[in-house]
Structure formats: C-alpha cells, structure tokens
Amino acid sequence: MQLVSNKFLGSGFDVSKHGFPRQLEDSDLYSLIQTISFLGSRTWREGSVVDRGYLDFMPELTPEKMEHVAGALRDWPSGYFKFLDGICAGKDAPGGAIAMHWMFGGYYKCLVEAQKRLHFLFDGLQDYMNERLDGYLLTGRGNPAVLKVRDRRRYIPGFVARKQLRVGRQEFTRLVDRGFLQSRVFRTSYGDVACVHRDSVREYAEVKQRLVGRRQLSEELGISLHALYSLSVGNVLKPFHSPQKDGWPQWYYDRKAVDEWLNDLRALAQPISGVKQSLSLSEAVAAFNKQGVSYCSLFHAVGEGTLKLYRRQKDNESSLNCFHLSRFQLKSWYPSLS
Secondary structure (H helix, E strand, C coil): CHHHHHHHHCCCCCCHHHCCCHHHHHCCHHHHHHHHHHHHHCCCCCCCCCCCCCCCCCHHHHHHHHHHHHHHHCCCCHHHHHHHHHHHCCCCCHHHCCCHHHHHCHHHHHHHHCCCCCHHHHHHHHHHHHHHCCCEEECCCCCEEECCHHHHHHEEEHHHHHHHHCCCHHHHHHHHHCCCCCEEEEEECCEEEEEEEHHHHHHHHHHHHHEEEHHHHHHHHCCCHHHHHHHHHCCCCCCCECHHHHCCCCCEEEHHHHHHHHHHHHHHCEECCCCCCEEEHHHHHHHHHHHCCCHHHHHHHHHHCCCCCEECCCCCCCCHHHEEEEHHHHHHHCHHHC
16 A cells, blocks of 8 residues: 555655565556556455456455455565465366466466566566476476476576567567577477577676667767768777668667777867867868768777867766867868868
8 A cells, every 4th residue: 555655645655675576666556556456356265166256356355355465566576476376276287287277267367468567477477387397497388398407507498588688579589590699499398499598698688778779879979860870880889789780670889888989088088278279079070071071080080090189078978079179180180171
C-alpha cells in the first residue's frame, strides 16, 4: 500500500526496505495496479479444484489476497519463488515430465498472454524454473535441455540471452552473425538448442548500456548529422554499429570511445589566451566550406600537427564549440583561404 500511495499521492514512503522488483518501482500507477490485480486473481484458495480457486472471488478474502500479493512482490525474487511454490506444489506432470501448463495451470497461460505488460513476472517464472531444474536448462518452449555441468557454467540458452539483452530475434541473430556473441549449438534429447557464452553476453550488455544514437550524439557535439557522418567515414570518430561497418540498420556510437576522443582533444588543446584572431570549429567550417574545409580535414590536420587546437572553457564540455583554431594558421595551412 505504501508503493501504491507513492504512485497515486506522491507520499514519498521509503519502500527500498521491502525489496520490490526494480521494474515495479519504476513503473506507473496503472502498471502497478495491473500487477496487483493479476497476482490477486491467481492466489490459491485451499480446498478448491485446480484452477477454479483462482477464479472465485469473495470480498472477505480481499485482505488475505493482498497480503499474499505483497509477499510475492517482497524480497524479489525469493518472495515470488515462494508464491510460485504454492501454485506448483504437487502438480508435477505424469512420469516426472516438465510441462509448464500442467505444473502451473491457468497461471502460466494467462502470464504468457500478459507477457508484454508483465514481462518481469514472466522472466521471474523462467528464472524460477531454471533454478528448480537442477542440472537442466529450460528452453523457450518450456522443455528441459540436458547439458553438462561444465557447459551450463559457460553457456546460456539463446532466449535467456535475448531476455537479458532486451533484444528481439532479428537483432539477436545479427549479434551472433557479426561475432558479438559467441554461440554454440548443443544436441539434446529435445533437439538442437542454440546457446551463447555467458561472458560474451555480459560484455555486450555493458557496451549496449553505453550506446548512443547518431542524432543524439550530433546534438551533444553541436554538429550536423552530415558532419558526424564525415567524421565516421573519415575514421576520426568510429561508430560501434553502422550499415557500412557491420550491416547494422542504424548508427550507434560507444559513449566510452566518444568520451576518450574528447578527452584526447582537451589534452591536446592549448589555452586560447594570446591568440588574436580565432575561429571555432563550426565557424571555420562555415566560413571556408566552399574551399573544401570540413570537420574531418580539420581534425586530420590537428592530428598531423599542422594546425594547433585551442580551447576556451565553456559550460557545455561535451560540445565541440569549445575548441578553436587560429585564423592565421588556417590561412597558412590552406593557401586558398587567403
């Protein structure tokens, strides 16, 4: 109720001690009500026929149901695992087989239908099954794939990797094909199971958090999309993903690489005091663009030592506008500018 009050009234209760899932704390009030309603409608009532007890509703049971829901969301994911234990208890499929629809009844079917809205509950169910099936890995179809312990430590199923990286099948396939993820196919009694190396998933997940799109980066640097494109094709600022580099449909840059490039420029730049006539990079390109001057040619000249880069301290350190050039040096370097 404290979490609901925070969302609805802005009460400011400290709910961190309860250990709610991060996705729930970051969600809006509507998503929170959906989650409570979904779990509340699936709480088990002792003595009821399988799956009928979930559908029965009596007002006098509401406090008990809300307490049950709170227990499922508290101390995530252990509270949720206990909630699933109550649903799954004594409902193994015949012959010891693993069948999600048999073990969890209508809860599994409803959760699959609501997967997009309540994805963290579905992810928690998969984690619950992968922990419960000691010695197995659960495939996307709910089948246990038998892998050796050594392989289980190194590899995870493709659907688990997609969940962790939050990518679709098409993007996941591109990551595997381009070598960003190390994949391997395991032959099991349930057929071939495609898995990827855990380390490669972790490494790309770290990079993915740092990726920035072309439009956002151009705005941060204070240059046009065309200027950023020229820096990319001129090997001044290399993209992490691009159509030319790896066939990626969009351009993405690694913010870590961008920050390192800007830091190198700041270290190279000299104080602008003493320079009588100076031009910012954008002013130099705008003034002499017809003569062939571009951001790319300027940075190449600076890298070769032909031009000196000067820096004027500005509030916006991420913009290239804090860097300047000497007009005299520009004319000496490019005679046609005279």
